[in-house]
Amino acid sequence: TLAASDGDDDVDMTAGKSIYMVSDGTGWTVEHAVGAALGQFEHCLVDRGCAVNTHLFSGIDDLERLMEIIKQAAKEGAMVVYTLADPSMAESAKQACNIWGVPNIDMLGPITQSIASHLNVSPSGGPRKYPLTDEYFRRIEAIEFTIKQDDGALPQNLHKADIVLAGVSRTGKTPLSIYLSQKGYKVANVPIVMGVPLPETLFEIDPEKVFGLTINPLVLQTIRRARAKSLGFSEGMRSNYSEMDHVREELEYARRILARNPVWPIIEVTGKAIEETAAVVLRLYHDRKHKCSMPRISKRY
Amino acid sequence: TLAASDGDDDVDMTAGKSIYMVSDGTGWTVEHAVGAALGQFEHCLVDRGCAVNTHLFSGIDDLERLMEIIKQAAKEGAMVVYTLADPSMAESAKQACNIWGVPNIDMLGPITQSIASHLNVSPSGGPRKYPLTDEYFRRIEAIEFTIKQDDGALPQNLHKADIVLAGVSRTGKTPLSIYLSQKGYKVANVPIVMGVPLPETLFEIDPEKVFGLTINPLVLQTIRRARAKSLGFSEGMRSNYSEMDHVREELEYARRILARNPVWPIIEVTGKAIEETAAVVLRLYHDRKHKCSMPRISKRY
Ligand SMILES: Nc1ncnc2c1ncn2[C@@H]1O[C@H](COP(=O)(O)O)[C@@H](O)[C@H]1O
Ligand SMILES: Nc1ncnc2c1ncn2[C@@H]1O[C@H](COP(=O)(O)O)[C@@H](O)[C@H]1O
Ligand SMILES: [Mg+2]
Ligand SMILES: [Mg+2]
Numbered sequence: 001t002l003a004a005s006d007g008d009d010d011v012d013m014t015a016g017k018s019i020y021m022v023s024d025g026t027g028w029t030v031e032h033a034v035g036a037a038l039g040q041f042e043h044c045l046v047d048r049g050c051a052v053n054t055h056l057f058s059g060i061d062d063l064e065r066l067m068e069i070i071k072q073a074a075k076e077g078a079m080v081v082y083t084l085a086d087p088s089m090a091e092s093a094k095q096a097c098n099i100w101g102v103p104n105i106d107m108l109g110p111i112t113q114s115i116a117s118h119l120n121v122s123p124s125g126g127p128r129k130y131p132l133t134d135e136y137f138r139r140i141e142a143i144e145f146t147i148k149q150d151d152g153a154l155p156q157n158l159h160k161a162d163i164v165l166a167g168v169s170r171t172g173k174t175p176l177s178i179y180l181s182q183k184g185y186k187v188a189n190v191p192i193v194m195g196v197p198l199p200e201t202l203f204e205i206d207p208e209k210v211f212g213l214t215i216n217p218l219v220l221q222t223i224r225r226a227r228a229k230s231l232g233f234s235e236g237m238r239s240n241y242s243e244m245d246h247v248r249e250e251l252e253y254a255r256r257i258l259a260r261n262p263v264w265p266i267i268e269v270t271g272k273a274i275e276e277t278a279a280v281v282l283r284l285y286h287d288r289k290h291k292c293s294m295p296r297i298s299k300r301y
Numbered sequence: 302t303l304a305a306s307d308g309d310d311d312v313d314m315t316a317g318k319s320i321y322m323v324s325d326g327t328g329w330t331v332e333h334a335v336g337a338a339l340g341q342f343e344h345c346l347v348d349r350g351c352a353v354n355t356h357l358f359s360g361i362d363d364l365e366r367l368m369e370i371i372k373q374a375a376k377e378g379a380m381v382v383y384t385l386a387d388p389s390m391a392e393s394a395k396q397a398c399n400i401w402g403v404p405n406i407d408m409l410g411p412i413t414q415s416i417a418s419h420l421n422v423s424p425s426g427g428p429r430k431y432p433l434t435d436e437y438f439r440r441i442e443a444i445e446f447t448i449k450q451d452d453g454a455l456p457q458n459l460h461k462a463d464i465v466l467a468g469v470s471r472t473g474k475t476p477l478s479i480y481l482s483q484k485g486y487k488v489a490n491v492p493i494v495m496g497v498p499l500p501e502t503l504f505e506i507d508p509e510k511v512f513g514l515t516i517n518p519l520v521l522q523t524i525r526r527a528r529a530k531s532l533g534f535s536e537g538m539r540s541n542y543s544e545m546d547h548v549r550e551e552l553e554y555a556r557r558i559l560a561r562n563p564v565w566p567i568i569e570v571t572g573k574a575i576e577e578t579a580a581v582v583l584r585l586y587h588d589r590k591h592k593c594s595m596p597r598i599s600k601r602y
Binding site (some may be wrong): 017032039049053055058104111125126130135147150216274283 | 320328330337340345353354355360380382386405408415417422426437441450473475476478480572573574575
């Protein structure tokens with residue numbers, strides 16, 4: 001089987017332009033930046049007007065391998081995007097690219113230098129190390145908490161959650177919970193199902209941390225139909241789960257439930273990716289905590 | 302309760318230097334880049350020699366709010382790091398910052414321009430949209446699959462996984478599985494516990510997708526002690542779980558089990574953050590699939 005996000009490294013990579021991403025660390029920073037920038041070329045990526053292949057080289061902390069990669073980029077006509085903490089490695093990358101005519105861009109140097117002058121402190125130039133701080137371990141704990149609370153499990157723990165998500169089936173509660181947990185929030189999600197009473201605790205906990213999710217009925221029906229098919233539901237079960245009358249009725253039922261507590265914001269998830277819904281939830285979450293004039297998410301390093 | 306990663310927005314933010322992060326989208330790209338760059342200042346962040354506060358402003362897609370934020374940054378002596386897809390917004394940000402003497406850096410423009418000339422295509426300049434592509438839905442499916450397979454559940458599904466992780470308790474199997482699933486891989490994890498037989502299916506599936514995790518016994522003992530305490534284990538249970546003889550014996554047991562299949566690589570997780578272990582796993586995973594001369598992770602856009 002192919003892993004979804006990368007199955008593509010089995011396809012023909014000779015067509016299209018290549019982007020080499022090089023890091024002395026994990027490469028996740030450069031991958032994220034290139035992914036965002038490629039968003040600006042969706043109009044031509046979608047119809048394959050321009051095909052782009054990215055190649056991630058992580059853990060590149062010696063000059064020899066760095067030069068090999070740049071040579072290969074030159075051969076392939078690729079561009080190189082890099083994050084290299086050691087300034088002499090970064091300088092070598094730039095020079096080699098320029099000599100061999102390889103378009104190149106440093107994703108770490110400029111921001112590091114800006115921050116250095118802002119703080120008036122020199123960067124370490126040291127190799128990548130994800131520090132295993134208390135915050136790190138709290139994040140791991142948040143992930144484990146969140147998994148255990150999935151799908152309405154352990155309602156007696158709702159008061160321990162930072163954020164509680166409530167919504168009907170297929171509003172994305174599970175992946176959204178997981179995404180938020182990776183950012184360090186303990187999340188619980190509670191499914192709203194007609195005929196199934198909600199846990200009492202949902203109404204007893206701090207309402208400031210509860211968020212309702214809602215979705216357009218047509219879109220929900222489409223998603224549920226696909227899911228019912230993939231789960232191999234029988235005709236009968238399927239109709240109850242994904243037929244329009246039922247979908248509408250269930251969303252209306254959810255609306256009434258959520259309205260019982262007017263403090264809970266209702267978040268519309270239609271057409272939003274998990275990352276986008278997460279941004280909305282966290283914006284509201286932090287605003288409510290701070291009632292700041294300018295909505296922001298603050299963090300101390 | 303405070304959300305771990307951000308609880309800090311309750312502390313005194315007047316001390317230290319501020320970094321304003323501004324995006325017309327979710328802000329996750331600029332947050333990631335600033336986080337990586339701050340890694341270069343760990344030496345002075347750790348002992349609070351320099352305190353840094355970050356403030357994330359997401360969904361900033363009108364000039365008025367953008368100017369308000371920059372004005373506030375000027376007042377606070379903050380620097381501004383931004384990702385703004387619309388070139389005229391980016392230009393306004395730069396100009397306003399320069400007029401008000403605010404150090405600033407564009408995290409999207411330079412890479413977008415490099416890619417534009419490499420592809421010979423103009424960037425859309427359009428607002429952020431996470432496209433809900435097939436790949437997106439496969440990622441969501443991978444997350445849901447992975448949660449259901451946690452902690453050895455549903456061994457009959459191991460053949461459906463892209464990656465299977467095996468290791469003793471507290472080697473980070475669960476958070477690592479989740480991290481990989483967000484990248485689109487279907488992951489299953491199987492705990493190795495003395496006296497509990499492993500599922501037969503583990504030995505029947507493609508061995509190229511199985512990875513063993515191991516850890517230094519001293520470090521494992523420390524982690525387990527903390528966990529036993531937080532779970533409120535009784536003295537007796539605790540000693541069996543976290544005492545040194547038991548820990549060593551269990552790791553040795555795991556070593557023998559894992560050695561039964563020499564194709565499975567053993568990954569040392571001691572001192573590594575989940576993100577780092579994930580980089581190691583994926584590097585191996587893609588190398589084995591491609592036997593490339595130069596280890597890389599490739600992807601088509
Ligand atoms: N904590 C840190 N200490 C030193 N360098 C770091 C740290 N975090 C990130 N970096 C650097 O940031 C870049 C991106 O890291 P990565 O996302 O792991 O590829 C690499 O060049 C790393 O060397
Ligand atoms: N698919 C996309 N289409 C257009 N712009 C995008 C896309 N993905 C990312 N961007 C831009 O990339 C920057 C980072 O996005 P974000 O991580 O959501 O803050 C923002 O300025 C977005 O406008
Ligand atoms: Mg769910
Ligand atoms: Mg586990």
